[in-house]
Amino acid sequence: MNVDLPPVKPQINFNQTIPSQFEWTNKPALCSDPFIIKCTNHKNKDIRSYGLNDSVSLLPDTQYTCTGEYSYEKPIKSQELSFKITCDWQKNGRFQDKSSSSLRISWTSLEDDRCSGIEWDRFSVSCDHHNHGICIKHSDTSTVCSITGLLPYKKYTCRITGTVDQTDYEIYTGDSETLSDKPSFQSKVEVTHASHNSLEIKCEINGPKIVWNGGEGKFKAEITYKGETITEDTQDTCLFKFSDLYYLTTYGIKITAINKEGHSALITSEATTNYNDKAVVGFLVFLIIVTSIALLFMLFKKYFLRRKQSVSQEEEDGEDEDCVAQDIYVNVPLRVHRPEKKTKSGGGYEYE
Structure with missing residues (x-):
C-alpha cells in the first residue's frame, strides 16, 4: 500500500565560503522533486536561482536573502536564510x-x-x-x-x-x-658685504624653500678661487660669514644642502669683494702729506730766493752809495789849512 506523506517545510543551509553549495538538510530520502534556491542581492536587488548541486559564488561583503522551494501540488518554500560572506583580505x-x-x-x-x-x-x-x-x-x-x-x-x-x-x-x-632622495634645493644666493673684504651669504630668502626629501640636514658653504676651495663652513641654516678675504677679488660660492640620509644638492654663485678703503684712505693721507711737504718746500724755497734777492739788492744799493760818495770826494777841491809858524826876527815875530 502506497501512502503519500504530507510535504515537509524545507530547511536549507549555506556554508559561507566562496565558492560553496546550498544544502537541503531535511530532504526526504525518497524525494526526487527539483529543489530551487533563489537568492536576492540586497544591494542591487538582483535575484538569481541555484540548484542543490550547483557551485555557488556569491559576492563577498554583500547581504543576501535566500529561499528554497520545491513543488508538491503547489510550491513549498523553506524559511528565509539571510547572511553576508565576510572576507579577511x-x-x-x-x-x-x-x-x-x-x-x-x-x-x-x-x-x-x-x-x-x-x-x-x-x-x-x-x-x-x-x-x-x-x-x-x-x-x-x-x-x-x-x-x-x-x-x-x-x-x-x-x-x-x-x-x-x-x-x-x-x-x-x-x-x-618612500625612500629619501637628494634635496630639492633651488634657492637664490644673496650676498652682502659687512666689510670690504668679507662676504655674508644667505639663501632661502628669495626663491623656493628647500625640500629636504629626507631628514632635515645641514648647509655647507665653500668659497673658491680659481677652482680651489680656500675656506668653508657648515651651519644648520643657510647663513654664512666669511672675512679676511682679498680685496676686489671675485670668488666662487658653492652651497651644498645635505639631508640626514646623506643625499645632497648643490647651488653655485659668484661674488666680488670691495676695494681696500683703508688703503685708499691711507694713500690719500700720504698723498696729502707729501703734497703739503712739497708745497711747504716750494714756499720755503720761494721765500729763500726772495730773501736772497733782497739781500743782494741791499748790497748792490750800498755799493752804489759808496761810489757816489767817492765821486763827491774826488771832484770837490781839498783845502788844507796849515798852521802859521812864528819866527822871531829882530824885535818882532814873522809868520810863515
Whole structure:
C-alpha cells in the first residue's frame, strides 16, 4: 500500500565560503522533486536561482536573502536564510621593493581564507591621490602592483582594489614610506658685504624653500678661487660669514644642502669683494702729506730766493752809495789849512 506523506517545510543551509553549495538538510530520502534556491542581492536587488548541486559564488561583503522551494501540488518554500560572506583580505598583502618615487605591493588570496576561491577579473592600485600604478595578475587569485610618481621620503596609504562581476572591493590597505632622495634645493644666493673684504651669504630668502626629501640636514658653504676651495663652513641654516678675504677679488660660492640620509644638492654663485678703503684712505693721507711737504718746500724755497734777492739788492744799493760818495770826494777841491809858524826876527815875530 502506497501512502503519500504530507510535504515537509524545507530547511536549507549555506556554508559561507566562496565558492560553496546550498544544502537541503531535511530532504526526504525518497524525494526526487527539483529543489530551487533563489537568492536576492540586497544591494542591487538582483535575484538569481541555484540548484542543490550547483557551485555557488556569491559576492563577498554583500547581504543576501535566500529561499528554497520545491513543488508538491503547489510550491513549498523553506524559511528565509539571510547572511553576508565576510572576507579577511587585509592580511594577504605586503609591501616589497620601494624607491624614492615608487612602491611595490604583492597580494595573494590564502587557501584557508573563506574567499580564496574568488576569480578576480582585474586589480588596480592607488596611493592617496596618486593613481599612476599598474597591477599584473599572476593568477586569478594573486597580483603584484607597482605605483610610480611618488614624492621622496613621504608616507603613503596605498590600496589594492579587486574587481569581480563589475563590483570593486578594497582587498588591501597599508601604509609605507618612500625612500629619501637628494634635496630639492633651488634657492637664490644673496650676498652682502659687512666689510670690504668679507662676504655674508644667505639663501632661502628669495626663491623656493628647500625640500629636504629626507631628514632635515645641514648647509655647507665653500668659497673658491680659481677652482680651489680656500675656506668653508657648515651651519644648520643657510647663513654664512666669511672675512679676511682679498680685496676686489671675485670668488666662487658653492652651497651644498645635505639631508640626514646623506643625499645632497648643490647651488653655485659668484661674488666680488670691495676695494681696500683703508688703503685708499691711507694713500690719500700720504698723498696729502707729501703734497703739503712739497708745497711747504716750494714756499720755503720761494721765500729763500726772495730773501736772497733782497739781500743782494741791499748790497748792490750800498755799493752804489759808496761810489757816489767817492765821486763827491774826488771832484770837490781839498783845502788844507796849515798852521802859521812864528819866527822871531829882530824885535818882532814873522809868520810863515
